[in-house]
Amino acid sequence: MLPDLVEEARPRIEDGTFREFWAQLERIAGCTRPIRLSGRSNHVDLRTGEIRPFFDSATKPDGTILIACGNRRASVCPSCSWTYAGDAWQIVHTGLAGGRSIPDTVIDHPGLFVTVTAPSFGPVHTRNAKHGQPAKTCHRLSGFCPHGRPRGCWAVHDATDDPALGQALCLDCYDYLGAVIWNATAARLFKRTVDLCYRRLAHMAGVPLTSGVRKDGSRRVGIRELLRISYVKVAEMQARSLIHFHGILRLDGFSPIPGDYPPPPDWATGRLLARAWRWAVEQVSEPCPTPAAAGLAAARWGEQHHERHLTVAGGAELDDTTTVVPDGPLSARAVGNYLAKYVTKGVTDSGVLDQPIRTSDDLRLVLPLLSAHQAAMVRTAWYLGGPVLPLPRHQARRPHTDPPPDPPPPRPLAELRLRQNAHQFGYRGHWLTKSRVYSLTFGACRQARRDWQRTHDANGNPRTPLDAWGRPLEADTGDEILTIGEWTFEGAGYRLAGDAQLAAMAADLARSHREAARTARQGTDPGANRQEAAGAGHSTPFRKEHP
Numbered sequence: 001m002l003p004d005l006v007e008e009a010r011p012r013i014e015d016g017t018f019r020e021f022w023a024q025l026e027r028i029a030g031c032t033r034p035i036r037l038s039g040r041s042n043h044v045d046l047r048t049g050e051i052r053p054f055f056d057s058a059t060k061p062d063g064t065i066l067i068a069c070g071n072r073r074a075s076v077c078p079s080c081s082w083t084y085a086g087d088a089w090q091i092v093h094t095g096l097a098g099g100r101s102i103p104d105t106v107i108d109h110p111g112l113f114v115t116v117t118a119p120s121f122g123p124v125h126t127r128n129a130k131h132g133q134p135a136k137t138c139h140r141l142s143g144f145c146p147h148g149r150p151r152g153c154w155a156v157h158d159a160t161d162d163p164a165l166g167q168a169l170c171l172d173c174y175d176y177l178g179a180v181i182w183n184a185t186a187a188r189l190f191k192r193t194v195d196l197c198y199r200r201l202a203h204m205a206g207v208p209l210t211s212g213v214r215k216d217g218s219r220r221v222g223i224r225e226l227l228r229i230s231y232v233k234v235a236e237m238q239a240r241s242l243i244h245f246h247g248i249l250r251l252d253g254f255s256p257i258p259g260d261y262p263p264p265p266d267w268a269t270g271r272l273l274a275r276a277w278r279w280a281v282e283q284v285s286e287p288c289p290t291p292a293a294a295g296l297a298a299a300r301w302g303e304q305h306h307e308r309h310l311t312v313a314g315g316a317e318l319d320d321t322t323t324v325v326p327d328g329p330l331s332a333r334a335v336g337n338y339l340a341k342y343v344t345k346g347v348t349d350s351g352v353l354d355q356p357i358r359t360s361d362d363l364r365l366v367l368p369l370l371s372a373h374q375a376a377m378v379r380t381a382w383y384l385g386g387p388v389l390p391l392p393r394h395q396a397r398r399p400h401t402d403p404p405p406d407p408p409p410p411r412p413l414a415e416l417r418l419r420q421n422a423h424q425f426g427y428r429g430h431w432l433t434k435s436r437v438y439s440l441t442f443g444a445c446r447q448a449r450r451d452w453q454r455t456h457d458a459n460g461n462p463r464t465p466l467d468a469w470g471r472p473l474e475a476d477t478g479d480e481i482l483t484i485g486e487w488t489f490e491g492a493g494y495r496l497a498g499d500a501q502l503a504a505m506a507a508d509l510a511r512s513h514r515e516a517a518r519t520a521r522q523g524t525d526p527g528a529n530r531q532e533a534a535g536a537g538h539s540t541p542f543r544k545e546h547p
Helices: 003-008 010-015 018-027 078-097 104-108 176-205 270-283 332-340 360-369 372-384 442-455 497-524
Strands: 035-045 051-056 065-067 111-116 137-139 153-156 227-237 243-253 305-309 432-434 481-492
Touching: 003 010, 003 497, 010 018, 010 497, 018 065, 018 497, 078 104, 078 227, 078 243, 078 332, 078 432, 078 442, 078 497, 111 270, 176 227, 176 243, 176 270, 176 372, 243 270, 243 332, 270 305, 360 372
Parallel strands: none
Antiparallel strands: 035 051, 035 065, 035 481, 111 243, 111 305, 137 153, 227 243, 227 432
């Protein structure tokens, strides 16, 4: 260790807990803010009723054990966000190419890589350039808006990290009420788009929309009993503080059997899915409650939306600087890398809004750290999500002949939970969601990781776990041994400043090991990417389809 780290670790070295504490840091990969728990667990033999102690945190340093925080945001915990991105990669990739519990036959199912964006709620500063093209003049408009500000911007925002990008040209002209409500409604809008895509597929294929029994007694088979649209979508917060979605759509055949992924009918091709999806994106609308002051009565998608067919051949690797999916073939590995990187991003690059805003004091502390555009979005969400103000008693008892009192401030949006999600500009959905049978779940990934840690030592060598009686504890002994635990929350983060320094060192070592493993995989597979997790499964994508 370096001399300064030796000094920080001196208390652990002197009391003899350094080795055990370092083992815990390696187990959680140097988590930035772990959960500290104290307690014990016992094993119960269900055949005899005997109870024996199995683990006690009193034998560990400080009498606690460390549990990784599991935060997805890289600005909060780089180590846990890397694990989260690896799980996201597994979810996306197995749905594309099979592996784990997903059969390899999904390789032959047609599918699309899609992107849908938000509409415009007012002019914002932009590069005004397509992907890979040089920036152009922001807004070539002359004159002034009703608030006396220039209607255009004649600057060229060449740098992608220009702080002006995404900011409103006029804060008073921008429809912040509509923008916040759109963010809160975007997840429901995506679900309605999928439903409308089913309707369009039924219309284009000439099959009934719903199942039922005809008057002559024959059974009518609807579209949802013929095929199934399985999807996964990842949300990304744009620079203009609006959500847009990247997603994968896959056509499967219908099956009531869990874990069965039959191929779709021959007429259900990628070309048909692309046409139906484009039509649904352009036609769909989602009614949403809105104050009278907002210019939004129904949520719709913006004019920019993209559809890409996933192909077997080729597959350009998408790196962290890619902002728009390029034309050309996309492989399953490339799409998995592209989507996995977004689930670890925060709402802002600075990490200011990584925690919910719970009180007005929190709001006052956060707003000065944001840009004017971002602060206006947060204030609007906080205002709209407030409680409905009751009428004063003297106004509530006015005679019916008197004119009605002035209504309270427009706050009819309690069901959208805007105040609880003000730190996300009103967006209240998850950052990665999928249909029920698309692929794995985060829970399955976490369980596989726990099983690996239980059956392997720190060096990755197989070992047989033992119960409290010293007998082999196999996976199929759950009906014989019951684990009962008593745990107490002791705090979050590290107790000593030196422990945090040691955790940073452990995180660097874990990152080095991951990079070395990635380099080794690249030696055998040129298409491997650093977002790939161990045991990724197959890398063959969908069959080729053309629109």
